[in-house]
Amino acid sequence: MSGAGDPSLDHPDVVLCPGGPMLLRGDHVVEDEDGNEHRTWRPVSAVCRCGASAVKPWCDGTHKVLRKRTT
Amino acid sequence: MLMPESRGSLSEAVFRAMRTGETSGLAEAPPSDTAEDAQVTLWALYEQHYRGFEDVAGELEWDPQLIGVRRGLEQEFERTLRDRMPEVPEPDGFAEKFFDFVADHDGPSLAAHVHRKATEDQVHELLRHRTIYHLKEADHTTWVIPRLSDRVKAAVMELQFDEYGGGDPNLLHAHLFVRGLQDSGLNPEYGAYINEAPLEVLEENNAMSLFGLNRRLRAASLGFLAAFEATSSAPSRLMAQGLKRLGFPESMIEYYTEHVEADAVHEQLAVRTICGALLEEEPELHDDVYFGAFSALDLADRYAERMLTRWAA
Numbered sequence: 455m456s457g458a459g460d461p462s463l464d465h466p467d468v469v470l471c472p473g474g475p476m477l478l479r480g481d482h483v484v485e486d487e488d489g490n491e492h493r494t495w496r497p498v499s500a501v502c503r504c505g506a507s508a509v510k511p512w513c514d515g516t517h518k519v520l521r522k523r524t525t
Numbered sequence: 526m527l528m529p530e531s532r533g534s535l536s537e538a539v540f541r542a543m544r545t546g547e548t549s550g551l552a553e554a555p556p557s558d559t560a561e562d563a564q565v566t567l568w569a570l571y572e573q574h575y576r577g578f579e580d581v582a583g584e585l586e587w588d589p590q591l592i593g594v595r596r597g598l599e600q601e602f603e604r605t606l607r608d609r610m611p612e613v614p615e616p617d618g619f620a621e622k623f624f625d626f627v628a629d630h631d632g633p634s635l636a637a638h639v640h641r642k643a644t645e646d647q648v649h650e651l652l653r654h655r656t657i658y659h660l661k662e663a664d665h666t667t668w669v670i671p672r673l674s675d676r677v678k679a680a681v682m683e684l685q686f687d688e689y690g691g692g693d694p695n696l697l698h699a700h701l702f703v704r705g706l707q708d709s710g711l712n713p714e715y716g717a718y719i720n721e722a723p724l725e726v727l728e729e730n731n732a733m734s735l736f737g738l739n740r741r742l743r744a745a746s747l748g749f750l751a752a753f754e755a756t757s758s759a760p761s762r763l764m765a766q767g768l769k770r771l772g773f774p775e776s777m778i779e780y781y782t783e784h785v786e787a788d789a790v791h792e793q794l795a796v797r798t799i800c801g802a803l804l805e806e807e808p809e810l811h812d813d814v815y816f817g818a819f820s821a822l823d824l825a826d827r828y829a830e831r832m833l834t835r836w837a838a
Binding site for chain 2 (some may be wrong): 463469471472473475477495499508509516521
């Protein structure tokens with residue numbers, strides 16, 4: 455339940471950050487590439503999408519290093 | 526906490542007035558001798574709005590004479606910070622330009638030094654200096670909350686709730702640092718190391734309070750937050766690895782590993798849902814977001830330069 459009609463107040467459960475992680479709001483269980491399950495516990499969690507994080511399935515900001523190298 | 530030691534003529538006069546409550550003579554207070562004298566005075570005046578001092582009466586928080594001294598020091602400090610500003614990016618495509626601005630800012634890295642070379646004594650010194658901020662971590666941003674629209678306010682709360690442990694004091698970031706200090710044999714008492722804090726630490730903390738306590742600088746406060754979060758994850762990992770190398774207790778390491786993950790979330794929130802949303806509503810605040818952001822980056826550099834020079838690293 456979000457937004458209540460005003461588009462500027464949209465509050466989606468999943469946000470894909472351009473060139474960055476996927477933000478998850480609320481409680482979720484994320485299964486990683488090895489089949490291990492990780493439960494979210496923060497108000498918002500960031501899931502790695504670049505594949506280079508050292509703390510997968512969570513984001514550790516490494517996508518910024520990759521981005522800098524390719525630009 | 527007791528009042529800090531004075532560091533010059535101005536802090537001596539102001540601190541005496543604060544302890545005795547005799548503030549009427551402050552209109553004729555001497556000018557500051559040095560930047561450090563001015564900054565420690567400003568720091569103590571700001572501290573009255575946080576936890577305060579056991580040896581200063583609570584009524585003095587809003588004493589007109591003390592507020593007058595604070596205003597003078599704030600104006601001078603804000604001018605100094607603004608004079609340091611470089612050109613800022615164009616306002617279009619804010620989030621990507623902001624991340625680029627932060628990524629392109631090259632400064633000396635204390636975390637890289639801790640990672641590979643720092644001695645235990647050097648890290649102890651660093652942690653003592655870090656207590657000045659980490660024991661009230663995130664509090665300066667909380668000042669801004671009532672000054673924001675519903676949308677931006679909720680976005681700041683989403684981040685702050687995580688800083689404050691989601692309501693669990695054991696997970697509150699400042700408290701994780703308390704536990705790390707205790708286990709590392711350092712004094713976790715709030716303000717215990719203020720007399721050791723060098724100019725650059727005072728400036729960094731005062732900039733946070735300056736932006737947090739002045740409504741007109743709300744965008745600078747949120748820009749400071751965004752740059753601070755966007756330069757935290759990778760250095761926090763280096764800090765954690767350095768602390769492990771030196772055999773620091775798990776709780777101190779955990780403080781930094783927590784920030785690897787937390788700040789990878791917070792940087793997205795701070796840049797996109799907080800500063801991005803603020804600028805959609807009030808585009809004229811664009812340059813102030815960068816004022817805060819650059820101040821965060823530059824003040825961290827200044828501290829790193831001082832310590833790396835001091836340690837001949």
